[in-house]
Amino acid sequence: MKVNFTSEGNLPILGISKMNYSYFDNNIERYLRFFSVEEKEEINKIKRKKKRIQTIISHLMIKKYISQEVTDFSSWNEVVILKKESGQPYILGTSLSISISHCDTYCFWGITKNNIVIGVDCENIISDRFINLTSGFILSWSVKEAFLKMLGVGFKFGIDSIEIDFSKKKIILNENYRPLFHYQKVFLDTFIVDNTLFNICRALK
Template sequence: MINKQAKNIDLYKCHRSKWDNCVQKQHILSPSELEKMNKYKIEDDKKRFCTGRIITRTVASRYLKTDSNKIEILFNEHGKPYIKNSKAFFFNISHSGDWVVVGFSDYEIGVDIQMIDTGKKLNIDNIAKYAFHPDEIKYINDSEEEKHTRFYTIWSLKEAFVKAKGVGFYNNLEKLSILPVIKDNNTLIDGLSLSYKKIDEQHVLAIAFAKNMPLKVSEHEFQDLL
């Protein structure tokens, strides 16, 4: 499906300035998606959800050569969405801050974007205590200036890892050190190739991919497809 010579992941991004273009296409969502979308109280959350599903349906319909409203999205027992009757086609959605991203691949994939929030709203030390390896805690505390960026980079890598596994919850996350990826971007950890990058000053993106091969990501702006 995806041209493996050139790349193994197609990544579609949509900035908040274009979410309204996606919301206009909400008629292609399923009744249950529309119901879920309308339950969100915060307008941005509604738009992020809608945009993720519009990207998924639009891109999947092109790969699978079918109408976007005919794509059937099912969920595994931990809530990870997948496309019915499509064994060789995987995707994963993430949204945070100003971005919605969806990664597509021939192999299981996890994608996570995090807004680097430097405010005091989230107690990063408390989160690190339960989910981070002692080496990771030392790494984030080694730089006061970089502390938040380091924290969110590790967090997004761990979320992408868990999302690729499709488990929703990973036992002993604090025993898993993701630091080898920080040192050498594009590293294999527990069967997953992991990589990260900052997509702008405030957002970090991580991808985990169930294949031992370097990630070759082809990035697209979703609005170019509309």
């Protein structure tokens, strides 16, 4: 199964925040008051302290934006971000599509509406995880992550179940994905900030 992609179209609402681990580590209780009981339960399930802080930072940024820009919400506390069984985040009581990614230096999130779904990913270009690999691999990996987050399945069928052909602007999918793909057009955007690669994948239902 082959899917064409393009970089045309308007960008979604995006947020990028630098990680300040020491500050949030010392002020976690102060910010947890903006989270519901259900949200705190999900956060407490995260074993790695660094990952917990990343989650708190990204969720706070989304809560701030939604409470300021969406008329249905008047405070940060009212914005509840939970996860589906697939791990895909969603905002309780809205039809907004959201996606969240973290790396060592940044948290990155995107929001879309009006029947558009989104997946985002960020990767440090120089990282132990990819130290012996080329930037081409990192780009391909990041696009795969963003695309599969958009579908809401992750690497359910394995890393080799999807390929990216940048020269022909095609995403080649294992046939297992066919029942999951119901979109008219796929948009892909890539940019680099401070040695960090950011990818945004979105599609129109």
